[in-house]
Amino acid sequence: MRFLPFLPFLLQVQIGVAIVPFYPWFSPLWQYEESLYIGPYFNTAKLNRTDAGSAIAAEWVRVAYHDMANADVEAGIGGIDMSIAFELDRPENPGQGLKDALNDFRTIYTPTLNMADSIALGVVFGLVAAGGPLIPFRGGRIEARSAGPLGVPQPQESLESHTDAFRRQGLSTTEMIQLVACGHSLGGVRNPDFADMVPEDGTHKFFDSTQATFDNNVVTGYLDSTTENPLVVAQNATFRSDLRIFNSDGNKTMEALANADAFASTCATVMEKMINTVPGGVTLTEPIEPAQFTVARMLITALVANQTQISVTTRWLNPSSNNKVTIFWTDKLHPDNCTREICSATAKTVSEQPVEPASSAPTILATINPYRFHKFVFNISSTVVPDKFWFEVEDSAVGDEPFIGNNGGQGFTRLDNFDVFLDSVKTLEAATNDSLVFVVAVRKSNRPSKISIDYVDISADAAPEFNPKIDTNDFSPDPSIVPTFEYEFWTAPVPFLFSTYTLTVVRDGQRIVLDKDQLITDRVNIL
Numbered sequence: 128m129r130f131l132p133f134l135p136f137l138l139q140v141q142i143g144v145a146i147v148p149f150y151p152w153f154s155p156l157w158q159y160e161e162s163l164y165i166g167p168y169f170n171t172a173k174l175n176r177t178d179a180g181s182a183i184a185a186e187w188v189r190v191a192y193h194d195m196a197n198a199d200v201e202a203g204i205g206g207i208d209m210s211i212a213f214e215l216d217r218p219e220n221p222g223q224g225l226k227d228a229l230n231d232f233r234t235i236y237t238p239t240l241n242m243a244d245s246i247a248l249g250v251v252f253g254l255v256a257a258g259g260p261l262i263p264f265r266g267g268r269i270e271a272r273s274a275g276p277l278g279v280p281q282p283q284e285s286l287e288s289h290t291d292a293f294r295r296q297g298l299s300t301t302e303m304i305q306l307v308a309c310g311h312s313l314g315g316v317r318n319p320d321f322a323d324m325v326p327e328d329g330t331h332k333f334f335d336s337t338q339a340t341f342d343n344n345v346v347t348g349y350l351d352s353t354t355e356n357p358l359v360v361a362q363n364a365t366f367r368s369d370l371r372i373f374n375s376d377g378n379k380t381m382e383a384l385a386n387a388d389a390f391a392s393t394c395a396t397v398m399e400k401m402i403n404t405v406p407g408g409v410t411l412t413e414p415i416e417p418a419q420f421t422v423a424r425m426l427i428t429a430l431v432a433n434q435t436q437i438s439v440t441t442r443w444l445n446p447s448s449n450n451k452v453t454i455f456w457t458d459k460l461h462p463d464n465c466t467r468e469i470c471s472a473t474a475k476t477v478s479e480q481p482v483e484p485a486s487s488a489p490t491i492l493a494t495i496n497p498y499r500f501h502k503f504v505f506n507i508s509s510t511v512v513p514d515k516f517w518f519e520v521e522d523s524a525v526g527d528e529p530f531i532g533n534n535g536g537q538g539f540t541r542l543d544n545f546d547v548f549l550d551s552v553k554t555l556e557a558a559t560n561d562s563l564v565f566v567v568a569v570r571k572s573n574r575p576s577k578i579s580i581d582y583v584d585i586s587a588d589a590a591p592e593f594n595p596k597i598d599t600n601d602f603s604p605d606p607s608i609v610p611t612f613e614y615e616f617w618t619a620p621v622p623f624l625f626s627t628y629t630l631t632v633v634r635d636g637q638r639i640v641l642d643k644d645q646l647i648t649d650r651v652n653i654l
């Protein structure tokens with residue numbers, strides 16, 4: 128499977144006097160930005176999973192710490208790299224919570240937003256969703272392929288062993304106290320995992336009374352001795368690791384965290400340090416900022432009357448009330464016929480945030496960064512070969528001249544000028560069958576020799592357990608679907624449980640790879 132080249136640097140555009148980041152269409156940076164601020168990959172409905180007892184955010188934060196905790200920063204070994212997926216049978220990693228968290232990330236896997244980056248993003252989303260601070264997200268983590276060394280601290284260990292472990296992780300004693308207090312703001316201790324501390328079958332003892340809210344009650348309850356945190360008040364003193372850690376500097380650090388604002392900003396700093404701890408040789412991107420202007424969801428449909436329908440959505444940050452967007456395109460075969468008047472369309476529908484279901488983390492991020500979406504739906508003749516799209520945004524924030532959204536000068540192109548596109552997906556009405564049929568439209572005048580789909584199979588038997596697996600199927604012409612004037616239709620089966628896919632088109636010995644974002648369809652045909 129081939130993906131577009133990685134661009135670790137930050138590109139910029141000027142809006143009025145402000146310089147804002149720009150992420151090229153379909154680049155990994157563009158995918159990170161979409162994941163962070165809109166969330167089509169990182170399905171945040173998972174934050175509302177109800178089978179956990181603890182807040183989902185607690186599971187996401189704990190899995191990140193357990194992934195990072197065996198790091199040896201000086202030796203450049205370990206960090207956030209998903210090695211935890213290979214370490215779940217160790218006594219230092221007990222609990223269904225770690226597995227459930229990894230399962231959440233596995234089902235949204237893409238090669239860019241891989242398991243290691245998802246573990247880090249889970250902390251960003253988890254904290255915000257629990258009312259905590261927004262920490263910057265950098266992408267670029269690399270997945271481990273095997274287990275790392277032992278090294279996750281356990282409650283029965285001594286203070287000295289904890290201090291050593293945190294030093295190995297690159298954290299001072301003060302940072303150890305801060306990170307433990309911040310982490311233990313969420314969730315608690317579970318009976319099946321630590322029956323010595325929580326003896327009643329199937330129960331939890333939370334670290335504080337607000338286990339789903341990221342606040343400093345865990346600190347204030349400890350300081351005024353009202354806490355029921357099992358790691359402070361466990362009957363068996365051996366398990367009181369939080370107590371030993373919290374008072375290891377005479378409570379100086381805990382007293383500073385008693386101020387709610389100081390707690391939020393300190394936690395943002397140490398949690399960011401935690402998720403940015405990566406193995407030597409891994410370079411993270413700059414923090415992913417909200418883009419000023421971006422384009423998503425280009426849907427293409429072959430209509431019977433020799434027309435192709437295009438639907439595409441743009442997103443504009445901090446819109447003024449007079450904000451208006453127009454789309455333009457070129458026609459590769461008949462450029463002279465394609466004037467500004469003929470080859471342009473205005474937005475059909477306009478929507479403001481929030482676009483995601485209530486209470487999901489991207490909604491919160493989007494509230495901080497208000498967007499306006501413009502959706503275009505228009506038809507062009509199927510004989511047109513559109514090789515470039517661009518947008519003009521009129522908005523008083525950018526002055527009298529419109530902002531030209533042309534993807535850094537390249538235009539928004541599809542690599543194959545609409546010669547192959549995903550037209551629809553066939554499925555059974557009840558989602559009980561085990562495969563879908565992908566239908567691609569193929570321009571008859573430019574038939575490829577081969578079309579295949581690589582998809583990430585996330586069915587439960589992937590091995591190792593949380594490691595997504597990539598499978599390939601070939602398309603073949605399907606005479607049961609009536610061709611249009613320009614297009615015929617090819618089909619290939621894909622199992623229900625996939626997270627992402629790319630299409631490879633081979634023509635004249637050349638391979639063109641289109642990824643999922645260039646291959647979206649809203650059309651689902653019932654078989």
Ligand code: HEM
Pocket residue numbers: 181182184185186188189192221222224280281282283289306307309310311313314315316317318320321368401
């Ligand atoms: C000496 C260090 C630490 C020890 C001994 C320790 C110990 C524990 C224990 C025993 C549990 C209960 C787990 C279960 O019942 O399944 C727990 C839960 C948790 N820990 Fe820690 N922890 C430490 C550091 C941290 C750090 C640094 C973080 C994050 C920054 C963290 C985040 C969490 C979270 C969020 C939970 C709740 C999980 C849930 O409710 O599902 N811990 N910890």
